[in-house]
Amino acid sequence: MTEKKRLSPQERERQIVDEAIRFFAEQGFGGQTRELAKRLGITQPLLYRYFSSKEALIERVYQDVFVGRWKENWQSLITDRSRPIRQRLLRLYGEYAEVIDNREWVRILILAGMKGESLNRRYLDQVREKIIEPLCREMRFEAGLPDPDTLPLDEAERDLVWSFHGTFIYRGIRKWVYGIPVMEDSDTIVETAVTAFLEGAPAALSEILADRLD
Numbered sequence: 001m002t003e004k005k006r007l008s009p010q011e012r013e014r015q016i017v018d019e020a021i022r023f024f025a026e027q028g029f030g031g032q033t034r035e036l037a038k039r040l041g042i043t044q045p046l047l048y049r050y051f052s053s054k055e056a057l058i059e060r061v062y063q064d065v066f067v068g069r070w071k072e073n074w075q076s077l078i079t080d081r082s083r084p085i086r087q088r089l090l091r092l093y094g095e096y097a098e099v100i101d102n103r104e105w106v107r108i109l110i111l112a113g114m115k116g117e118s119l120n121r122r123y124l125d126q127v128r129e130k131i132i133e134p135l136c137r138e139m140r141f142e143a144g145l146p147d148p149d150t151l152p153l154d155e156a157e158r159d160l161v162w163s164f165h166g167t168f169i170y171r172g173i174r175k176w177v178y179g180i181p182v183m184e185d186s187d188t189i190v191e192t193a194v195t196a197f198l199e200g201a202p203a204a205l206s207e208i209l210a211d212r213l214d
Contacts, residue, residue, distance in 0.1 A: 013050050016040060020061050025104040028111035029058055062119040065108055069099045075130040078138060085142050089194045092131075097168050097186045106172040127165070128158075135161050143202035145209060156208045164197045 007015065023036045033054050037044040051057040077092050100106065112120035136157050137148050145151075171189065174180040183189055206213075 009050075012042075016042075016047060016050055016057075017060055017064060020057055021065060021104050021108070024058070024061055024111070025107040029115055029117055033057070058117075058119065061108070062122070065105055066119070066123045069105070070126070071095060071099075075134055078131065078134045081138075081141070085138060086194060086198055088138075089198070090190060093168060093190045093194060094187065097171075097190055100168060100172050101175075101186065102172075103176045106169070106176040109169075110173065110177060132158060132161050132165060135165075139201050139205060142198075143205045145205060146213075151209070151212060154208055154212070157205060160201060160204055160208070164193065164201075167193045 019040050020036060023031055023039060027035075033047060034044050037047045040047070047057075051060065074092055074096070077088055080088060109120060109123065133153070136153050139157075139161070140146065140148060168190075171182050175182045
């Protein structure tokens with residue numbers, strides 16, 4: 001009988017985190033650490049030697065799944081007016097679509113939202129601050145409309161940009177939650193979505209702001 005390899009503390013911690021990501025993606029955050037420990041083949045007390053509480057483990061999952069895959073250059077990419085807006089969006093959403101085309105990412109985001117977990121709100125607040133709001137500002141500029149510092153953003157503007165952004169998340173939901181086949185050519189998906197958004201957004205913004213521009 002082959003003796004089971006003894007893992008180093010670093011290897012054991014990594015094993016716990018990786019399995020926790022898979023576990024919570026299946027069970028949601030209502031899943032019990034007792035069951036997680038069983039799946040890992042360790043005792044629950046050993047699991048708690050690495051993570052002092054279930055909340056600490058969930059926080060680590062959030063850091064790995066969401067924070068660790070976020071690219072800090074996305075916000076500056078959106079606002080770089082030395083490059084055409086189409087070029088900026090193609091690059092940004094090409095990268096974003098690749099990051100979120102992941103079973104655990106999509107399922108944890110959705111299950112956390114359904115359970116009212118704060119990590120879902122934290123992630124979406126980051127998206128709003130670093131992608132949605134800057135893109136709203138850039139679309140005002142592209143449409144030749146007043147800067148938000150002069151004319152504050154309207155919620156309908158944010159909804160317009162959220163709907164565009166949500167195109168890519170909904171693709172992941174269809175694939176990883178509903179099990180519906182999706183087009184796998186992400187470059188084509190991004191190009192089509194960006195084209196439709198840029199063609200329709202300026203007219204939509206003018207209509208949204210019409211009453212406030214009089």
